[in-house]
Amino acid sequence: MTSLTEPLLKVTSLSCRYGKVTALRGVDMEVNSGELVTIVGANGAGKTTLLRTLSGVLPRYQGTVFFAGEDITTMAAHRRxxxxxxxxxxxxxxxxxxxxxxxxMLGAYAHRNDDKWLKKGSDEVYELFPILKDKADDPAGTLSGGQQQMVAIGRALMGRPKLLLLDEPSMGLAPLLVADIFRVVRKLNRDGITCLMVExxxxxxxxxxxxxxxxxxxSITMGATASELLANEEVRKAYLGH
Amino acid sequence: MSDVLLQSLITGITIGSAYALVGLGFAIIFNVSDVVNFAQGEFVMVGAMSAVSLLAVGTPFVLALFLALIVVVCIGLILEKFAIEPAKSATVVSTIIITIGASIFLRGLALLIWGKDFHSLPAFSGETPIHLGSATITPQSLWVMGITAILVYLVHLFFNRTITGKALLACSANPIAASLIGIPVKRMMLFAYGLSALLGGAAGVLIAPIAFTSYDAGMMLGLKGFAAAILGGLGNPMGAVAGGVLLGVLESLGAGLISSGYKDAIAFVILLLVLFFKPQGFFGRAGEERV
Structure with missing residues (x-):
């Protein structure tokens, strides 16, 4: 039985280049089933590049990506x-x-023939974000930043994620909304969705x-439990502001 | 006077229907990729010419029309697969130039295959005109208007009611987000070219019994369809349809009331006026969005 010991996502010496510029160099990391893992780092550290490589919208240069035991290194984005x-x-x-x-609804494109899920999934999204129900017919471009973030999360949930990749979900939001979004992410994780969040x-x-x-x-320079990182002197200085 | 008006209106709506189908093809490809496909007119020509040739070798009429549409769709798919897709990192302008090249290529190919002769198809159901007061309408005009209306309605339903149609719109709104939610963007582009080619081909076989067709007939029709799409606001499919019908009517009124010599000039004067004074077209959206 491999699934008990094997991580859901396993990334080995992953590199990515934009032309001659190397954006990822030899990234090794893993996410276990049921975990909520975060990647912190400054602007331009390669966090977004890493997530996009995992989704398959950016080609990798070297290295491998395994998901649920399957080699997805060169798999097309829509298959992932x-x-x-x-x-x-x-x-x-x-x-x-x-x-x-x-x-x-389009978030469920991979399950577009599953009418039951289209109904059930969107009901769940509107339950999670009741305000979206009132805005359902508005063009998404007219929503506030926080509401758009809710739509973006809802859209991803419609894809029935086993692994949810979240890229800067708090970016540009008012502090109160930031707290809301993090609460939602924690709830989703507790409900059983494995999350990898860049922040x-x-x-x-x-x-x-x-x-x-x-x-x-x-590059990944450190990997530890969240409480160890929170207590780490270097991390505190560089990323926590004290 | 009023019979001239009525007659011009009938002629205008008929030819305008063809412009509408061509304009719709422009709008669909523009919507998905921001590219103006200048080979759109050649789809019309290839549709008409293929039907003529298929009939000439003894294919039954309905089958010939059907096969002609398949030929055009194949050309649309080949154009996307072998000319547009390989240039995926090209800018929009370069891609537009590729479509201009494709249109010249298709015209040259048509010249080799069909020569410089003019061709036409027999009318779908006889030539006996129907009298409407003092004006007349040919059965073919009714076919053109009727089938155009049905096609436009189906395209409308497709974009508004089906998840595939909305996925096509999503590819244009944000290709990266579209691939992140599992929409195969490349395949969608291929689909858009196939659909546009089908509409162009349909316009071709519909008007071939009314207007003569030749290897270079696509150029003028393509430009008129482009004018229709601009008139309606590029990227608004139903605007392109309205623009096409409007253009056909204005053109035919001008020909009836002023002189038929100005027929083509009218279309392009309108195009220029729209570009000068209302570049977003009459039904174009103001493009408001929050970032």
Whole structure:
């Protein structure tokens, strides 16, 4: 029985390049089933690149990615979604002219023939974010940043994630909303969704995560439990502001 | 006077239907990729010419029309797969230039295959005109208007009611987000070209019994369809349809009331006026979005 010991996601010496610029150099990391793992690091450290490589929208240069024991290193992005890797992108990336309801419904594209899920899934999303129900017919581009973030999370949930990738979910949001979003992420994790979250808001992220990695200029420089990282002197200085 | 108006209106809506289908094809590809596909007119020509050739070798009429549409769809798919997709990192402008190249290529190929002769198809159901007061309408006009209306309605349903249609719109709104939620963006592009080619081909076989077709007939039709799409606001499929019908009517009114010599000039004067004074078209969205 491998699934008990093997991590859900296993990344081995993953590198990625934009032309001649190396954005990821030899990243090794893993996420176990049921975990909430966060990657903290400064702007430009390669966090977004890492998530996009995991989703398959960016090609990797070297290294391997295994998901649930399967080698997905060169798998197309839409096939990865079918496996249950769902991505809440940085900057939310709404389909601005489509309605909120359409944005959410499209998240289930991989399950588009499953009418039962289309209904059940969107009910769950509206239960999680009741405010979206009132906005269902509005173009997603007219929503506030926080509401767009909710749509982005809802859209990813419609893909029935086994692994939810969250890229800077708190970016550009008012502090009150940031707390809301983190509460939602924690709830989703408690409900059984494995999460890998990239955050600049390191303190808040480490508080809800079980483990964390620190990323600097394309490499993972540290990996430990969240409480160890929160207590670590270097991490405190560099990312927690004291 | 009023019979001239009525007659011009009938002629205008008929030819405008063809412009509408071509314009719709422009709008669909523009919607998915921000590219103006200047080979759109050639789809019309290939549709008409293929039907003519298939009939000439003895294919039954309905089958010939059907096969002609399949030929056009294949050309649309080949264009996307072998000219557009390999240039995926090209800018929008470069891609547009590729489509211009494709249109010249298709025209040249048509010249080799069909020569410089003019061709036409027999009308779908006889030539006996129907009298409407003092004006007349040919049965073919009714076919053109009717089938155009049905196609436009189906396209409308497709984009508004089906998840595949909405996924196509999603690819244009945000290709990265679209691939992140599992939409195969490449396959969607292929689909858009196939659909646009189908609409162009349909326009071709519909009007071939009314207007003569030749290897270079696609150029003028393509430009008129482009004018229709601009008139309606590029990227708004139903605007392109309205633009097409409007253009056809104005053109035919101008020909009836002023002189038929100005027929083509009217279309392009309208195009220029729209580009000068209302570049977003009459039904274009103001593009408001929050980032």
């Amino acid at each position: 979604t079918e496996l249950g890797i769902c991505h809440v992108p940085e900057g939310r990336l709404m389909f601005a002219e489509l309605s909120v309801a359409d944005n959410i 600049q808001n390191a303190k808040a992220a480490l508080k809800i995560a079980q483990r964390g990695y620190v990323m600097e200029t394309g």
